[in-house]
Amino acid sequence: MRTDSFAVRHIGPQEDDLDKMLNVIGAESLDQLIFETIPDDILLKEKLDLPRALSENEFLYHIQKLAARNKMFKSYIGLGYHETFTPSVIKRNVLESPGWYTAYTPYQAEIAQGRLEALLNYQTMICDLTGMPLANASLLDEGTAAAEAMTMLFELRSRDQKKNNTCKFFVSEEILPQTLSILKTRAIPLDIELVIGDHANFEFSADFFGAILQYPGKYGQVYDYKEFVAKANDNNIKVAVAADILSLVMLTPPGEFGVDVVVGTTQRFGIPMGYGGPHAAYFATREEYKRNVPGRIIGVTKDVNGNRALRMALQTREQHIKRDKATSNICTAQVLLAVMAGMYAVYHGPEGLKYISSKVHRSAITLAKALGQLDYEQTNPSYFDTLVIRTNAVAIRKTAENHEINFLYIDDNTVSIAINEATSVDDLNDIIAVFAEVAGKETIVLHTLEEATVIPENLQRTSDFLKNEVFHAYHSETALMRYLRRLERKDLSLNHSMISLGSCTMKLNAASEMLPVSMAQWANIHPFVPVDQVGGYQEVLSELEQQLNVITGFAGTSLQPNSGAQGEFAGLMVIRAYHEANGDTNRNICLIPASAHGTNPASAVMAGMKVVVTKTDEKGNIDIDDLREKAEKHHENLAALMVTYPSTHGVFESSIKEITRIIHDNGGQVYMDGANMNAQVGLTNPATIGADVCHLNLHKTFAIPHGGGGPGVGPICLAKHLVQFLPSNPVVKTGGENGITAISAAPWGSALVCLISYGYIKMLGVNGLTNATRHAILxxxxxxxxxxxxxxxxxxxxxxxxxxxxxxxxxxxxxxxxxxxxxxxxxxxxxxxxxxxxxxxxxxxxxxxxxxxxxxxxxxxxxxxxxxxxxxxxxxxxxxxxxxxxxxxxxxxxxxxxxxxxxxxxxxxxxxxxxxxxxxxxxxxxxxxxxxxxxxxxxxxxxxxxxxxx
Incomplete structure (x- = not known):
């Protein structure tokens, strides 16, 4: 046995097992089995154009060399991302524990009570901090959570509002730029009109159904929104607030001034920035909206003996039940990260969170005072952690980068500085030194923090939070370690036995793939740093995109979608943009086989398409005659076909090329759902079968762990004629030359866990990837x-x-x-x-x-x-x-x-x-x-x- 071969370790059956297995199957060779499984006209004739496999030791050396190319500047950019401390006990016992990261979504509640309890803690934390009665068990990121809030409020319009086609949604100009871009993406297909403006001057009128505010604002100012919300309520306008989770320890919770939804990210609760993700978003709302909440809610019930038990509640809302009637296509969430954020609150408790938030706030005040002594003007009248300084931003940037510091440069005369949990007094002195150097003055040296607040009394939090016992019982490392282990023992994960879930591909998440995720040079990078500071990340992400291009046979890839369902939506929005660019704005019909996963029709509706279901025959295959009839019937308006290949029934349909040809002949594009890509890699690919775009589940085929229900990554790969429409980002340039607006908040989505798939491909190499597919079929x-x-x-x-x-x-x-x-x-x-x-x-x-x-x-x-x-x-x-x-x-x-x-x-x-x-x-x-x-x-x-x- 080759001890330096990763493929030998990853692929379960050994060479000595093949004869026995093939004998049971009734095939003389593995080649014969593949020939009898995959239609000959779609089999690849040549190997993938990928390099040889690296051994595990070679890969770890390689990834450490790349990590050294990421410059570890101190970043005070803010905009929803902040450096934080991951408690070591949580890092070691959750993030790095296969008992937590290899678990599946808790559909089988009896063997998932541990992570269900951890998620219940998370929901309780969110409800307490936001002042709302109901929270879900996490969403993908703050920007997409805000978009889910907008679409939920759109769905909740009153009868009169729907009758009058009330479709205007007010967006505060204080909203984060990446959130605004996602709101635009989600608003377009639903014909929601975004009105962006100053909340203080907003004219309330009957043609608005909702509004969203940022708390604090994007550059840190803390606004009093009580009057705005009261007027909105009087005018039947529902209000969402995107709130900084750490600030809510000190600020009045939005739930206490009458809002309908509160969203945000829990990244500040011990989750590394990871160049953009993954991070668990939160979504809290009123109890009367419980059947409209996107994603999953963990609820308490009892077992047949009457003992307390937990399970996923209200599952009938989910897209796999509602299909084209679903209001969201949420499939995965960010469970692993939600568990970590919840445990951050368990470990620190309310007093610990108060200490952390107070230190952040006092650090910002102390810095503002010192800069004032250097004659710099700080313009935020009230703030939690972020200062806005009037100065020569060009000079500050040059000096700051020489000192390995990143600020946010609003314009040539304005610099924003967002203080975080990891900011020490020494760090404050380094910041002051930059401004002193530009001013040509002697620096000021701090030794202690100011004991003060600039939060107005009427905006200060007075209500208690985290009163439940779980947030008071585990403040020592020993206690939390044992609590985490106790919960882990209640969960069946891949470290115990096989999880043979069809369509979900619960494969090995190799330790060598996972190790880089914990390295500081990958984990502690802000997503909006200048790209010349992240040479390692840029090489990994660029090469991963090229690897996926080769594997799919396509010309371009976007890693931005941070779940498979988001990839579906992104792919359909690219198809929509393609048709519009050709003047075919009428093309809105999406054909979907009856056997498709429920996210398919839900995603199509979200993309503004009308779903037409095609029949399957008695063998489970797509009914070609019915497909042809419906494609021809709708040929003037046909936008796309969504097809899963091999089929959801586990069959390589031999008519797939005829199917894609029918769609193209009638003016449509073919979207291939990549959920079953584990049966294609190296043997066939989406381009060969005639698809135009596909998404890939990196948390399935490409070894990112499921994490108990997330993180997921769902990049899209597409043909040359669609590349120009790849999704963009408003802060860091990415995407196609005519790219659609953002799909998720960060430029490259959940970049940190893309390292796992990069490692998977690098260590398997061209032969290992193909053999993995062959053995999956075996x-x-x-x-x-x-x-x-x-x-x-x-x-x-x-x-x-x-x-x-x-x-x-x-x-x-x-x-x-x-x-x-x-x-x-x-x-x-x-x-x-x-x-x-x-x-x-x-x-x-x-x-x-x-x-x-x-x-x-x-x-x-x-x-x-x-x-x-x-x-x-x-x-x-x-x-x-x-x-x-x-x-x-x-x-x-x-x-x-x-x-x-x-x-x-x-x-x-x-x-x-x-x-x-x-x-x-x-x-x-x-x-x-x-x-x-x-x-x-x-x-x-x-x-x-x-x-x-x-």
Whole structure:
């Protein structure tokens, strides 16, 4: 075995396993299997034009050399990004712990109670700091959260407002520039008219439905918005506020002056800037809007024994249910980062947060006083952390950069300085020295901070926050370390067993890919620094874009979209811009197969398109005749087809080239959903099948970890004729020459975690990437054939092969009284997370093993499924007291004095011998979703509160 080969470590099956696996599959070679799986007319004839693989040690040396090219200036730029301290106990035990970063979205609540509790802490923190009664479990970044607020308020318009087509939305000129750009992007397809102006002079009128304010303003001034909000409420105008989370420790919470939505980023709560992300955005609102909130809400319920349990609440809002009726296409969030931000509040508690915010505020005051003594004018009358200085900005910039300091240069005569948690007295002295040098004066040396405030008394916070016990119990490192470990033990992650979720590609997140994320030279970079300071980042991001171009066969890539669903929206907005540039403004029809993921129709509607659903045939494939009929019917208005390839059913449809040709012949563009790209890399690609644009899930195919539900990255890759429309950024130039406005806040989206995909590609190299795909197909077909005779696979290719995933039909077991949910819960007793439940076909399991799982793990999973099949055979519709209906079984059940179930404790807990070697115990029994939705509570509270509510 080559010990310096990353591919050997990443790909699960070893050379010695191939004969056994191929024998079970019924293929003579891996080449034969691939030939029988992928249509010959789309197979690549040549290798990808990518370099050889680096070993893990070579890659780590390479990435450290690149890191040295990032200049570690002190940045006081602000604009929503600030240096912060990540507590080491959180960095080591969350960010760097595979128990946290390899977990999946908590759809299976019984084995996700740890991260659900962490997210409940986060929601409680947000509610307390904003003064709002309800918060979700995070969104993607502040800019997109603001856009979600605008679209939610648009959806909430009164009957009269809708009747009168009220579509104006006031945007304060104090809004962050990147947020304004995203608002423009999201407003265009919905025909929302943005009116940008001074909130103090805003004329309230009946043709406005909403407004958004920045608190404090983009350059730091703290405004009193109470009168504005009161007038808005009187005029039936709903108000959103984008608020700095740390400032809310000292400022009156927006919820206390009557706003409808508060959004922002929690980056300041211990999350590295990471050249733009990932960072967890927050979204807080009124309780009456709970069914309109984008994303997910964590709620409290009980299990079948009446014990307190947590789960994702109100899931019927989500796009996979509502499809083209959805008001948002949110799929992933920023769970890992939300967990970290919530734990930052747990670790510091209310008094710790007060100390941090007060130090930041006092540092700004102290700096302002010193600069005043040097005869500089500071123009913000009230502020939390940001000063605006009238001066020769050109001279200041030159001197500051010589001292390795970055400020924000508003214009030639104005400099903004945003103080942060990491700013020390020595740092303040360095700043003062720059201004003294430009002024030609002797510098002032500080030793202590001023004990003062410039926040007006009527804007100072008086209400308590973070009163719940969790924010007072874990202030020592020992205590927090044990709390984090206790929560981690409640969650089943990839560090325990395979998570075979179809469409979600839960593969190895290799340690060597993850290590750079923790390096300061990558983590502590502000996204708006001059690009000549980030040579390392620019090389990585540029090369990653080129790597993805080669892999997809396309000409251009944007890394900006920070989730797969955002990538869908971005791709469709590029198609929209292309049609408009050609004068085809009428092209607004988007064809979407009935089998598509729910984000597809939701994204199409968000992009201003009308969804027309096309049929699938009895084999699950796109009905060509129906597609052709609808494409021709709408040929004058056809904008696009959204197609997933291989299909959501796990099949390489042989008619794909005919499908794309039909769309092109009728004037449309082809958007390929890249959710299943793990079955394409190195073997075929979107350009070869005839697509024009695709998104890629870097958190699936390219090894960024799912993090319990995020971070995700969803770059778009596109053909040459679309490159000019790549999304831009208003602060740092990026995108195409006619680029659409921003999709997310940072120029390159969640740049920090792009290092992971860069490493994945560099270490696998051209041969490893292709072999990873081949083994993903191998593993899927091995499971398919091992389960043959026990479970029916719904759809296969023309030669009977699956792609990288398959759909197992569980509907026949209804005659035994067994539902697919029972199988999902019983798998927990065997130590496995369930495959994808009831998508895309109700009553089924969609299984995707990925290439990372070795033969032993595949066999354990198959043994578990076959054992469950035998249990199903012994079940009857009349008997609901069986091992499947009672699953999962907890340690509390198994150790109770009384056991009156009609099967043994061993059968319940240790159904196969291997389980005893590595037993995972679900921490609660089956949760009661209906109870939780009837009694929605989404913040920390004792169980008695929920019992009283009922």
């Amino acid at each position: 593993n899927a077909n091995y499971i398919k054939n091992r389960l043959s005779g026990h479970f029916d696979v719904l759809y296969t290719g023309e030669r009977g092969r699956a792609a990288h995933e398959m759909i197992v039909d569980c509907r026949p077991f209804k005659k035994n009284g067994i539902e697919v949910t029972d199988i999902a819960k019983r798998l927990m007793d065997y130590g496995f997370h369930s495959p994808t439940v009831s998508f895309p076909v109700a009553g089924t399991l969609m299984i995707e093993p990925t290439e990372s799982e070795n033969l032993d793990e595949l066999d354990r999973f198959c043994d578990a499924m076959i054992s469950i099949r035998k249990e199903i055979d012994h079940a009857t519709a009349e008997d609901t007291n069986n091992v499947l209906k009672n699953a999962p079984h907890t340690l509390e059940m198994l150790t109770a004095d009384q056991w009156d179930l009609p099967y043994s404790r061993k059968e319940a807990a240790y159904p196969l011998d291997y389980v005893a070697e590595n037993k995972f115990w679900p921490s609660v029994r089956r949760v009661d979703d209906a109870y939780g939705d009837r009694n929605l509570m989404c913040t920390c509270a004792p169980i008695e509160a929920y019992i009283e509510a009922e």
